[in-house]
Amino acid sequence: MSKPYDVEPGDKVNPGDPVTVDRYTAGARINHWITATSLVLLAISGMSLFHPSLFFLTALFGGGDFTRFIHPWIGVVLFFGFSGLFLRFWRANLWEGADNTWLARISDVLRDNEDKLPEVAKYNAGQKMVFWSMSALIIVLITSGIVIWDRYFSNVFTVEQQRIAVLVHATAAVVAICVWIVHVYAAIWVRGTISAMTRGQVTGGWAWRHHRKWLRELVTGGRKS
Amino acid sequence: MDLPNPNVQSPKVDLTERDVVLRSASAVPPPPDRKLASVAKLIDVSKCIGCKACQSACLEWNDMREEVGVNVGVYDNPHDLTPNTFTLMRFTEWVNPDSGNLEWLIRKDGCMHCEDPGCLKACPAPGAIVKYSNGIVDFVHENCIGCGYCVKGCPFNIPRISKVDHKAYKCTLCSDRVAVGQGPACAKACPTHCISFGTKEEMLKQAEGRITDLKSRGYANAGVYDPPGVGGTHVIYVLHHADKPEIYAGLPNNPRISPLINLWKGGAKYAGMAIMGITAAVGLLHYVVAGANRVKPEDEENAKKLAKGPAS
Numbered sequence: 001m002s003k004p005y006d007v008e009p010g011d012k013v014n015p016g017d018p019v020t021v022d023r024y025t026a027g028a029r030i031n032h033w034i035t036a037t038s039l040v041l042l043a044i045s046g047m048s049l050f051h052p053s054l055f056f057l058t059a060l061f062g063g064g065d066f067t068r069f070i071h072p073w074i075g076v077v078l079f080f081g082f083s084g085l086f087l088r089f090w091r092a093n094l095w096e097g098a099d100n101t102w103l104a105r106i107s108d109v110l111r112d113n114e115d116k117l118p119e120v121a122k123y124n125a126g127q128k129m130v131f132w133s134m135s136a137l138i139i140v141l142i143t144s145g146i147v148i149w150d151r152y153f154s155n156v157f158t159v160e161q162q163r164i165a166v167l168v169h170a171t172a173a174v175v176a177i178c179v180w181i182v183h184v185y186a187a188i189w190v191r192g193t194i195s196a197m198t199r200g201q202v203t204g205g206w207a208w209r210h211h212r213k214w215l216r217e218l219v220t221g222g223r224k225s
Numbered sequence: 226m227d228l229p230n231p232n233v234q235s236p237k238v239d240l241t242e243r244d245v246v247l248r249s250a251s252a253v254p255p256p257p258d259r260k261l262a263s264v265a266k267l268i269d270v271s272k273c274i275g276c277k278a279c280q281s282a283c284l285e286w287n288d289m290r291e292e293v294g295v296n297v298g299v300y301d302n303p304h305d306l307t308p309n310t311f312t313l314m315r316f317t318e319w320v321n322p323d324s325g326n327l328e329w330l331i332r333k334d335g336c337m338h339c340e341d342p343g344c345l346k347a348c349p350a351p352g353a354i355v356k357y358s359n360g361i362v363d364f365v366h367e368n369c370i371g372c373g374y375c376v377k378g379c380p381f382n383i384p385r386i387s388k389v390d391h392k393a394y395k396c397t398l399c400s401d402r403v404a405v406g407q408g409p410a411c412a413k414a415c416p417t418h419c420i421s422f423g424t425k426e427e428m429l430k431q432a433e434g435r436i437t438d439l440k441s442r443g444y445a446n447a448g449v450y451d452p453p454g455v456g457g458t459h460v461i462y463v464l465h466h467a468d469k470p471e472i473y474a475g476l477p478n479n480p481r482i483s484p485l486i487n488l489w490k491g492g493a494k495y496a497g498m499a500i501m502g503i504t505a506a507v508g509l510l511h512y513v514v515a516g517a518n519r520v521k522p523e524d525e526e527n528a529k530k531l532a533k534g535p536a537s
Binding site: 013015017018019049050051052055058063064065067068069110111112148150151154159160162163164166167170171173174177178181182185188189190191192203204205206207208209215216219 | 351372373374386391488494496501511518521524528531532
Protein backbone atom coordinates (compact mmCIF):
# COMPACT_ATOMS: atom_id res chain seq x y z
CA MET A 1 0.00 0.00 0.00
CA SER A 2 1.28 3.44 -0.84
CA LYS A 3 2.02 5.74 2.04
CA PRO A 4 -0.29 8.76 2.51
CA TYR A 5 1.38 12.03 1.51
CA ASP A 6 1.57 13.33 5.05
CA VAL A 7 3.24 10.37 6.75
CA GLU A 8 6.95 11.07 7.15
CA PRO A 9 9.76 8.62 7.85
CA GLY A 10 9.81 7.69 11.54
CA ASP A 11 6.16 8.59 12.22
CA LYS A 12 4.81 5.78 14.40
CA VAL A 13 2.11 5.05 16.99
CA ASN A 14 3.24 3.36 20.20
CA PRO A 15 0.17 1.68 21.78
CA GLY A 16 0.04 1.69 25.56
CA ASP A 17 -1.23 3.83 28.36
CA PRO A 18 -0.96 6.56 27.41
CA VAL A 19 -0.53 6.15 23.68
CA THR A 20 2.50 8.03 22.35
CA VAL A 21 3.19 8.98 18.77
CA ASP A 22 6.63 9.47 17.24
CA ARG A 23 6.44 12.72 15.26
CA TYR A 24 10.01 13.88 14.57
CA THR A 25 13.20 11.85 14.23
CA ALA A 26 16.37 12.91 16.03
CA GLY A 27 17.74 14.11 12.68
CA ALA A 28 14.71 16.31 12.04
CA ARG A 29 14.90 17.73 15.57
CA ILE A 30 18.61 18.60 15.31
CA ASN A 31 17.97 20.11 11.88
CA HIS A 32 15.08 22.14 13.31
CA TRP A 33 17.04 23.52 16.25
CA ILE A 34 20.04 24.51 14.15
CA THR A 35 17.65 26.43 11.92
CA ALA A 36 15.75 27.88 14.87
CA THR A 37 18.91 29.08 16.62
CA SER A 38 20.15 30.70 13.43
CA LEU A 39 16.83 32.43 12.89
CA VAL A 40 16.75 33.89 16.39
CA LEU A 41 20.37 35.08 16.13
CA LEU A 42 19.64 36.57 12.71
CA ALA A 43 16.55 38.36 13.99
CA ILE A 44 18.47 39.89 16.91
CA SER A 45 21.53 40.91 14.91
CA GLY A 46 19.41 42.07 11.98
CA MET A 47 17.13 44.21 14.12
CA SER A 48 20.15 45.75 15.83
CA LEU A 49 21.23 47.12 12.45
CA PHE A 50 17.66 47.96 11.38
CA HIS A 51 16.58 50.33 14.12
CA PRO A 52 19.08 52.60 15.88
CA SER A 53 17.41 52.15 19.26
CA LEU A 54 18.16 48.41 19.02
CA PHE A 55 21.83 48.94 18.12
CA PHE A 56 22.75 48.02 21.72
CA LEU A 57 21.90 44.40 20.82
CA THR A 58 25.14 44.27 18.81
CA ALA A 59 26.86 43.95 22.20
CA LEU A 60 25.50 40.39 22.37
CA PHE A 61 27.63 39.58 19.34
CA GLY A 62 30.76 41.34 20.53
CA GLY A 63 30.08 44.76 19.03
CA GLY A 64 29.00 46.32 15.76
CA ASP A 65 31.91 45.09 13.66
CA PHE A 66 31.45 41.49 14.67
CA THR A 67 27.68 41.70 14.21
CA ARG A 68 28.21 42.99 10.67
CA PHE A 69 30.68 40.17 10.07
CA ILE A 70 28.72 37.27 11.56
CA HIS A 71 25.14 38.09 10.46
CA PRO A 72 25.59 37.00 6.81
CA TRP A 73 27.37 33.81 7.84
CA ILE A 74 24.55 32.88 10.20
CA GLY A 75 22.30 33.52 7.23
CA VAL A 76 24.22 30.94 5.24
CA VAL A 77 23.76 28.43 8.09
CA LEU A 78 20.04 29.22 8.17
CA PHE A 79 19.75 28.77 4.43
CA PHE A 80 21.26 25.31 4.48
CA GLY A 81 19.47 24.42 7.71
CA PHE A 82 16.12 25.38 6.29
CA SER A 83 16.92 23.62 3.02
CA GLY A 84 17.26 20.43 5.05
CA LEU A 85 13.88 21.04 6.68
CA PHE A 86 12.37 21.79 3.30
CA LEU A 87 13.54 18.48 1.85
CA ARG A 88 12.17 16.64 4.89
CA PHE A 89 8.81 18.35 5.16
CA TRP A 90 7.72 19.62 1.72
CA ARG A 91 5.66 16.60 0.74
CA ALA A 92 3.62 16.54 3.95
CA ASN A 93 2.98 20.26 3.45
CA LEU A 94 1.37 19.94 0.02
CA TRP A 95 -1.90 21.83 -0.05
CA GLU A 96 -5.09 19.72 0.05
CA GLY A 97 -8.74 20.54 -0.46
CA ALA A 98 -9.41 20.04 3.24
CA ASP A 99 -6.96 22.85 4.00
CA ASN A 100 -9.32 25.34 2.37
CA THR A 101 -12.16 24.16 4.61
CA TRP A 102 -9.92 24.46 7.68
CA LEU A 103 -8.89 27.95 6.66
CA ALA A 104 -12.50 29.00 6.01
CA ARG A 105 -13.30 28.00 9.59
CA ILE A 106 -10.32 29.85 11.10
CA SER A 107 -12.58 31.45 13.72
CA ASP A 108 -13.42 27.96 15.01
CA VAL A 109 -9.71 27.20 15.11
CA LEU A 110 -9.04 30.27 17.22
CA ARG A 111 -12.03 29.50 19.48
CA ASP A 112 -10.77 25.95 19.98
CA ASN A 113 -13.92 24.40 18.41
CA GLU A 114 -11.95 21.55 16.91
CA ASP A 115 -15.06 19.37 16.49
CA LYS A 116 -16.24 21.77 13.76
CA LEU A 117 -13.06 21.31 11.73
CA PRO A 118 -12.19 18.64 9.17
CA GLU A 119 -9.82 15.94 10.37
CA VAL A 120 -6.32 17.24 9.95
CA ALA A 121 -3.30 15.50 8.42
CA LYS A 122 0.22 15.78 9.84
CA TYR A 123 0.11 19.53 9.23
CA ASN A 124 -2.88 21.84 9.33
CA ALA A 125 -3.37 24.69 6.88
CA GLY A 126 -1.81 27.17 9.30
CA GLN A 127 1.33 25.07 9.66
CA LYS A 128 1.49 24.66 5.90
CA MET A 129 1.25 28.42 5.44
CA VAL A 130 4.08 28.93 7.92
CA PHE A 131 6.13 26.35 6.00
CA TRP A 132 5.58 27.80 2.53
CA SER A 133 5.86 31.45 3.55
CA MET A 134 9.14 30.74 5.38
CA SER A 135 10.42 28.87 2.32
CA ALA A 136 9.67 31.82 0.07
CA LEU A 137 10.94 34.42 2.55
CA ILE A 138 14.22 32.63 3.12
CA ILE A 139 14.89 32.55 -0.62
CA VAL A 140 14.17 36.30 -0.76
CA LEU A 141 16.35 36.94 2.31
CA ILE A 142 19.39 34.96 1.12
CA THR A 143 19.19 36.52 -2.35
CA SER A 144 18.82 40.11 -1.17
CA GLY A 145 21.32 39.42 1.62
CA ILE A 146 24.01 38.42 -0.85
CA VAL A 147 23.45 41.65 -2.80
CA ILE A 148 24.16 43.71 0.35
CA TRP A 149 26.98 41.47 1.67
CA ASP A 150 29.46 44.28 1.25
CA ARG A 151 32.59 42.36 2.11
CA TYR A 152 32.38 39.96 -0.82
CA PHE A 153 29.82 41.33 -3.24
CA SER A 154 30.20 45.12 -3.13
CA ASN A 155 31.74 45.12 -6.60
CA VAL A 156 29.31 42.63 -8.11
CA PHE A 157 26.12 44.66 -7.76
CA THR A 158 25.37 48.29 -8.55
CA VAL A 159 24.58 50.72 -5.77
CA GLU A 160 21.00 51.00 -7.05
CA GLN A 161 20.60 47.20 -6.90
CA GLN A 162 21.95 47.32 -3.35
CA ARG A 163 19.41 50.01 -2.41
CA ILE A 164 16.55 47.85 -3.67
CA ALA A 165 18.00 44.79 -1.93
CA VAL A 166 18.37 46.51 1.42
CA LEU A 167 14.69 47.52 1.40
CA VAL A 168 13.54 44.09 0.21
CA HIS A 169 15.74 42.42 2.85
CA ALA A 170 14.30 44.51 5.68
CA THR A 171 10.71 43.99 4.50
CA ALA A 172 11.11 40.23 4.11
CA ALA A 173 12.79 40.04 7.52
CA VAL A 174 9.88 41.83 9.19
CA VAL A 175 7.41 39.41 7.60
CA ALA A 176 9.60 36.41 8.52
CA ILE A 177 9.75 37.55 12.14
CA CYS A 178 5.95 37.85 12.17
CA VAL A 179 5.63 34.32 10.74
CA TRP A 180 8.07 33.16 13.41
CA ILE A 181 5.92 34.78 16.12
CA VAL A 182 2.86 32.91 14.78
CA HIS A 183 4.86 29.65 14.73
CA VAL A 184 6.14 30.02 18.29
CA TYR A 185 2.82 31.25 19.62
CA ALA A 186 0.94 28.29 18.09
CA ALA A 187 3.43 25.89 19.68
CA ILE A 188 2.86 27.48 23.10
CA TRP A 189 -0.92 27.89 22.77
CA VAL A 190 -1.55 24.31 21.64
CA ARG A 191 -0.34 22.47 24.72
CA GLY A 192 1.60 19.26 24.19
CA THR A 193 3.15 20.48 20.95
CA ILE A 194 6.66 21.39 22.07
CA SER A 195 7.58 17.83 23.10
CA ALA A 196 7.33 16.92 19.40
CA MET A 197 10.48 18.97 18.79
CA THR A 198 12.23 18.27 22.09
CA ARG A 199 11.72 14.54 22.61
CA GLY A 200 10.25 13.75 19.20
CA GLN A 201 6.98 12.47 20.66
CA VAL A 202 3.46 13.67 21.28
CA THR A 203 0.69 11.97 23.20
CA GLY A 204 -2.00 9.99 21.41
CA GLY A 205 -4.58 12.42 22.76
CA TRP A 206 -2.72 15.34 21.19
CA ALA A 207 -2.62 13.57 17.82
CA TRP A 208 -6.31 12.62 18.11
CA ARG A 209 -7.28 16.18 18.94
CA HIS A 210 -5.18 18.06 16.43
CA HIS A 211 -4.07 15.68 13.66
CA ARG A 212 -6.68 12.92 13.64
CA LYS A 213 -6.34 12.02 9.96
CA TRP A 214 -2.60 11.53 10.43
CA LEU A 215 -3.17 9.41 13.55
CA ARG A 216 -5.70 7.18 11.75
CA GLU A 217 -3.28 6.70 8.86
CA LEU A 218 -0.52 5.73 11.26
CA VAL A 219 -2.77 3.23 13.02
CA THR A 220 -4.22 1.61 9.90
CA GLY A 221 -0.97 1.89 7.96
CA GLY A 222 0.86 0.11 10.75
CA ARG A 223 -1.74 -2.67 10.95
CA LYS A 224 -2.53 -3.43 7.33
CA SER A 225 0.72 -3.15 5.43
CA MET B 226 40.51 90.69 -15.85
CA ASP B 227 40.62 92.24 -12.41
CA LEU B 228 39.10 89.40 -10.41
CA PRO B 229 41.46 88.86 -7.49
CA ASN B 230 42.79 85.47 -6.52
CA PRO B 231 40.76 83.84 -3.77
CA ASN B 232 41.62 84.32 -0.16
CA VAL B 233 44.08 81.69 1.03
CA GLN B 234 43.54 82.48 4.72
CA SER B 235 41.06 80.00 6.18
CA PRO B 236 38.49 81.07 8.73
CA LYS B 237 39.65 80.38 12.27
CA VAL B 238 37.50 77.73 13.91
CA ASP B 239 38.11 75.05 16.50
CA LEU B 240 35.98 72.13 15.43
CA THR B 241 34.95 70.10 18.46
CA GLU B 242 32.36 67.57 19.60
CA ARG B 243 30.10 70.43 20.71
CA ASP B 244 29.78 71.59 17.10
CA VAL B 245 28.10 68.36 16.00
CA VAL B 246 24.61 69.08 14.67
CA LEU B 247 23.77 65.63 13.26
CA ARG B 248 24.91 62.25 14.49
CA SER B 249 24.16 58.97 12.65
CA ALA B 250 21.68 56.53 14.24
CA SER B 251 21.13 58.90 17.15
CA ALA B 252 18.62 61.44 18.30
CA VAL B 253 19.21 64.90 16.90
CA PRO B 254 21.63 66.53 19.38
CA PRO B 255 20.51 69.72 21.10
CA PRO B 256 21.41 72.78 19.04
CA PRO B 257 24.98 73.80 19.87
CA ASP B 258 25.54 76.96 21.83
CA ARG B 259 27.35 78.42 18.85
CA LYS B 260 26.81 78.16 15.15
CA LEU B 261 29.97 78.09 13.09
CA ALA B 262 30.01 79.91 9.80
CA SER B 263 29.07 77.58 6.98
CA VAL B 264 32.21 76.65 5.03
CA ALA B 265 32.72 75.48 1.46
CA LYS B 266 35.41 74.27 -0.85
CA LEU B 267 35.08 75.81 -4.26
CA ILE B 268 36.43 73.80 -7.19
CA ASP B 269 36.67 75.92 -10.29
CA VAL B 270 36.75 73.25 -12.97
CA SER B 271 37.54 75.83 -15.64
CA LYS B 272 40.87 76.56 -13.98
CA CYS B 273 41.99 72.98 -13.42
CA ILE B 274 45.08 71.86 -15.33
CA GLY B 275 44.84 68.22 -14.20
CA CYS B 276 48.18 68.17 -12.39
CA LYS B 277 46.89 65.95 -9.57
CA ALA B 278 48.75 67.98 -6.94
CA CYS B 279 45.51 67.88 -4.92
CA GLN B 280 45.51 64.07 -5.06
CA SER B 281 49.12 63.92 -3.89
CA ALA B 282 48.51 66.45 -1.13
CA CYS B 283 45.48 64.46 0.02
CA LEU B 284 47.45 61.21 0.20
CA GLU B 285 50.29 62.95 1.97
CA TRP B 286 48.22 64.76 4.57
CA ASN B 287 46.10 61.67 5.34
CA ASP B 288 49.23 59.48 5.34
CA MET B 289 47.81 57.12 2.75
CA ARG B 290 49.55 55.18 -0.03
CA GLU B 291 48.03 54.07 -3.27
CA GLU B 292 49.12 50.92 -5.03
CA VAL B 293 50.99 51.32 -8.30
CA GLY B 294 48.24 51.09 -10.90
CA VAL B 295 47.83 49.91 -14.46
CA ASN B 296 47.46 52.21 -17.44
CA VAL B 297 44.27 51.45 -19.33
CA GLY B 298 44.56 54.36 -21.71
CA VAL B 299 43.04 57.15 -19.61
CA TYR B 300 44.59 59.70 -17.32
CA ASP B 301 42.50 58.71 -14.30
CA ASN B 302 44.87 57.26 -11.75
CA PRO B 303 43.75 55.31 -9.81
CA HIS B 304 40.72 54.42 -11.91
CA ASP B 305 38.23 55.10 -9.16
CA LEU B 306 38.05 56.46 -5.64
CA THR B 307 39.48 53.96 -3.17
CA PRO B 308 39.64 53.71 0.62
CA ASN B 309 43.00 55.54 0.30
CA THR B 310 42.21 57.97 -2.48
CA PHE B 311 39.65 60.40 -1.09
CA THR B 312 39.86 62.66 -4.10
CA LEU B 313 40.35 61.79 -7.74
CA MET B 314 40.81 63.78 -10.93
CA ARG B 315 38.34 62.45 -13.47
CA PHE B 316 39.20 63.26 -17.08
CA THR B 317 36.59 63.48 -19.83
CA GLU B 318 37.13 64.22 -23.51
CA TRP B 319 33.99 65.94 -24.71
CA VAL B 320 33.16 67.26 -28.15
CA ASN B 321 31.13 70.41 -27.84
CA PRO B 322 28.34 70.01 -30.42
CA ASP B 323 27.95 73.78 -30.77
CA SER B 324 31.57 74.60 -31.55
CA GLY B 325 32.85 71.21 -32.71
CA ASN B 326 35.77 71.71 -30.32
CA LEU B 327 37.22 68.94 -28.23
CA GLU B 328 37.04 70.02 -24.60
CA TRP B 329 39.06 68.37 -21.91
CA LEU B 330 36.93 68.36 -18.79
CA ILE B 331 38.77 67.61 -15.59
CA ARG B 332 36.74 67.27 -12.42
CA LYS B 333 38.14 66.71 -8.96
CA ASP B 334 35.77 64.08 -7.53
CA GLY B 335 35.27 63.43 -3.84
CA CYS B 336 32.81 63.90 -1.00
CA MET B 337 30.46 66.83 -1.62
CA HIS B 338 29.65 67.33 2.10
CA CYS B 339 25.89 67.53 1.55
CA GLU B 340 23.81 69.72 3.79
CA ASP B 341 21.40 66.72 3.90
CA PRO B 342 23.88 63.82 3.96
CA GLY B 343 22.51 60.50 2.64
CA CYS B 344 25.40 58.55 4.16
CA LEU B 345 24.52 59.80 7.63
CA LYS B 346 20.86 58.99 7.09
CA ALA B 347 21.63 55.39 6.07
CA CYS B 348 24.28 54.69 8.75
CA PRO B 349 23.13 52.23 11.46
CA ALA B 350 26.06 52.81 13.84
CA PRO B 351 25.53 55.59 16.40
CA GLY B 352 28.06 58.36 15.93
CA ALA B 353 29.92 56.78 13.01
CA ILE B 354 28.99 59.75 10.83
CA VAL B 355 28.65 63.29 12.16
CA LYS B 356 27.89 66.64 10.65
CA TYR B 357 29.33 69.80 12.17
CA SER B 358 27.55 73.11 12.26
CA ASN B 359 29.94 74.48 9.61
CA GLY B 360 28.67 71.78 7.22
CA ILE B 361 31.55 69.29 7.28
CA VAL B 362 30.37 65.66 7.19
CA ASP B 363 32.91 63.39 8.85
CA PHE B 364 33.31 59.65 9.42
CA VAL B 365 34.29 58.63 12.96
CA HIS B 366 36.16 55.42 12.34
CA GLU B 367 36.08 53.97 15.84
CA ASN B 368 32.27 53.87 15.58
CA CYS B 369 32.13 52.57 12.00
CA ILE B 370 31.18 48.90 11.62
CA GLY B 371 31.92 48.59 7.90
CA CYS B 372 28.43 47.61 6.76
CA GLY B 373 28.48 49.74 3.61
CA TYR B 374 25.10 51.37 4.21
CA CYS B 375 26.68 54.81 3.67
CA VAL B 376 27.56 53.71 0.13
CA LYS B 377 23.87 53.05 -0.53
CA GLY B 378 22.84 56.34 1.07
CA CYS B 379 25.29 58.51 -0.89
CA PRO B 380 23.85 60.14 -4.05
CA PHE B 381 27.39 60.68 -5.39
CA ASN B 382 28.86 57.17 -4.90
CA ILE B 383 31.73 58.41 -2.75
CA PRO B 384 32.41 56.27 0.36
CA ARG B 385 34.68 53.26 -0.04
CA ILE B 386 35.03 50.39 2.44
CA SER B 387 38.59 49.34 3.23
CA LYS B 388 39.38 45.68 2.63
CA VAL B 389 42.03 46.01 5.34
CA ASP B 390 40.21 47.35 8.38
CA HIS B 391 36.62 47.20 7.03
CA LYS B 392 35.87 50.85 7.75
CA ALA B 393 34.37 53.44 5.43
CA TYR B 394 36.61 56.20 4.08
CA LYS B 395 36.03 59.46 2.24
CA CYS B 396 37.19 63.06 2.11
CA THR B 397 37.02 64.69 5.55
CA LEU B 398 37.22 68.20 4.07
CA CYS B 399 40.39 68.10 6.18
CA SER B 400 38.32 68.61 9.32
CA ASP B 401 41.51 68.12 11.33
CA ARG B 402 43.18 70.98 9.47
CA VAL B 403 40.09 73.17 9.48
CA ALA B 404 39.87 72.73 13.24
CA VAL B 405 43.21 74.50 13.62
CA GLY B 406 42.54 77.23 11.08
CA GLN B 407 44.12 75.59 8.06
CA GLY B 408 42.48 75.05 4.68
CA PRO B 409 42.17 71.59 3.16
CA ALA B 410 45.43 70.06 1.93
CA CYS B 411 44.18 69.91 -1.67
CA ALA B 412 43.40 73.63 -1.67
CA LYS B 413 46.84 74.43 -0.27
CA ALA B 414 48.53 72.39 -2.99
CA CYS B 415 46.53 73.62 -5.98
CA PRO B 416 48.88 75.70 -8.18
CA THR B 417 46.13 77.51 -10.13
CA HIS B 418 43.79 78.48 -7.28
CA CYS B 419 41.26 76.18 -8.87
CA ILE B 420 40.50 74.93 -5.35
CA SER B 421 39.73 77.49 -2.71
CA PHE B 422 38.29 77.26 0.77
CA GLY B 423 36.43 79.71 2.94
CA THR B 424 32.97 80.52 4.18
CA LYS B 425 30.27 79.35 1.85
CA GLU B 426 29.08 82.89 1.36
CA GLU B 427 32.56 83.99 0.35
CA MET B 428 32.97 81.00 -2.00
CA LEU B 429 29.62 81.64 -3.70
CA LYS B 430 30.67 85.24 -4.26
CA GLN B 431 33.98 84.05 -5.67
CA ALA B 432 32.11 81.63 -7.93
CA GLU B 433 29.85 84.41 -9.14
CA GLY B 434 32.83 86.45 -10.26
CA ARG B 435 34.24 83.47 -12.11
CA ILE B 436 30.93 82.77 -13.80
CA THR B 437 30.67 86.36 -15.02
CA ASP B 438 34.17 86.00 -16.43
CA LEU B 439 33.40 82.66 -18.12
CA LYS B 440 30.20 84.03 -19.63
CA SER B 441 32.09 87.00 -21.03
CA ARG B 442 34.40 84.52 -22.73
CA GLY B 443 31.62 82.61 -24.47
CA TYR B 444 30.58 80.00 -21.92
CA ALA B 445 26.93 81.02 -21.88
CA ASN B 446 25.91 78.19 -19.58
CA ALA B 447 28.64 78.63 -17.00
CA GLY B 448 27.31 78.29 -13.51
CA VAL B 449 27.76 77.03 -9.99
CA TYR B 450 26.98 73.46 -8.94
CA ASP B 451 25.43 73.58 -5.46
CA PRO B 452 22.61 71.02 -5.89
CA PRO B 453 19.46 71.96 -3.96
CA GLY B 454 18.21 68.32 -3.96
CA VAL B 455 20.58 67.56 -1.09
CA GLY B 456 20.10 70.93 0.57
CA GLY B 457 23.17 72.36 -1.15
CA THR B 458 26.71 71.09 -0.66
CA HIS B 459 29.83 72.29 1.09
CA VAL B 460 31.94 71.38 -1.91
CA ILE B 461 30.78 73.41 -4.86
CA TYR B 462 31.93 73.52 -8.46
CA VAL B 463 32.16 76.20 -11.07
CA LEU B 464 31.31 74.44 -14.33
CA HIS B 465 31.63 75.91 -17.82
CA HIS B 466 28.58 73.84 -18.80
CA ALA B 467 26.48 73.93 -15.64
CA ASP B 468 23.40 72.97 -17.66
CA LYS B 469 24.96 69.53 -18.33
CA PRO B 470 26.77 68.42 -15.16
CA GLU B 471 26.63 64.79 -16.31
CA ILE B 472 29.27 65.41 -19.00
CA TYR B 473 31.79 65.90 -16.19
CA ALA B 474 32.38 62.15 -15.66
CA GLY B 475 28.80 61.56 -14.57
CA LEU B 476 28.31 64.35 -12.04
CA PRO B 477 24.62 63.83 -11.19
CA ASN B 478 22.09 66.31 -12.49
CA ASN B 479 19.81 67.09 -9.53
CA PRO B 480 21.16 64.55 -7.03
CA ARG B 481 19.03 63.64 -4.04
CA ILE B 482 18.86 60.87 -1.46
CA SER B 483 17.26 57.84 -3.16
CA PRO B 484 13.55 57.46 -2.30
CA LEU B 485 14.38 53.80 -1.48
CA ILE B 486 16.74 55.00 1.25
CA ASN B 487 14.19 57.49 2.54
CA LEU B 488 11.57 54.75 2.72
CA TRP B 489 13.96 52.27 4.34
CA LYS B 490 15.24 54.71 6.96
CA GLY B 491 11.92 56.50 7.34
CA GLY B 492 8.55 54.77 7.18
CA ALA B 493 9.84 51.19 6.97
CA LYS B 494 11.79 51.53 10.20
CA TYR B 495 8.72 52.50 12.21
CA ALA B 496 6.20 50.36 10.29
CA GLY B 497 8.44 47.30 10.63
CA MET B 498 8.78 47.63 14.38
CA ALA B 499 5.04 48.32 14.70
CA ILE B 500 4.03 45.29 12.62
CA MET B 501 6.23 42.96 14.66
CA GLY B 502 4.96 44.45 17.90
CA ILE B 503 1.33 44.18 16.85
CA THR B 504 1.76 40.53 15.80
CA ALA B 505 3.21 39.68 19.21
CA ALA B 506 0.48 41.69 20.97
CA VAL B 507 -2.30 39.92 19.04
CA GLY B 508 -0.85 36.58 20.13
CA LEU B 509 -0.77 37.68 23.75
CA LEU B 510 -4.29 39.02 23.53
CA HIS B 511 -5.56 35.77 22.01
CA TYR B 512 -3.97 33.85 24.87
CA VAL B 513 -5.60 36.10 27.44
CA VAL B 514 -9.02 35.69 25.80
CA ALA B 515 -8.93 32.07 24.63
CA GLY B 516 -6.54 30.48 27.12
CA ALA B 517 -4.42 27.42 26.42
CA ASN B 518 -5.63 24.77 24.01
CA ARG B 519 -5.33 21.64 26.15
CA VAL B 520 -5.70 17.97 25.30
CA LYS B 521 -8.75 16.54 27.16
CA PRO B 522 -8.81 13.16 28.93
CA GLU B 523 -11.37 11.94 26.37
CA ASP B 524 -8.88 12.67 23.58
CA GLU B 525 -6.42 10.29 25.24
CA GLU B 526 -9.22 7.70 25.63
CA ASN B 527 -10.17 7.99 21.96
CA ALA B 528 -6.53 7.62 20.96
CA LYS B 529 -6.22 4.50 23.11
CA LYS B 530 -9.33 3.01 21.52
CA LEU B 531 -8.08 3.83 18.04
CA ALA B 532 -4.64 2.41 18.70
CA LYS B 533 -6.13 -0.87 20.01
CA GLY B 534 -7.88 -1.28 16.70
CA PRO B 535 -11.43 -1.81 15.43
CA ALA B 536 -11.55 -5.44 16.71
CA SER B 537 -11.92 -4.49 20.38
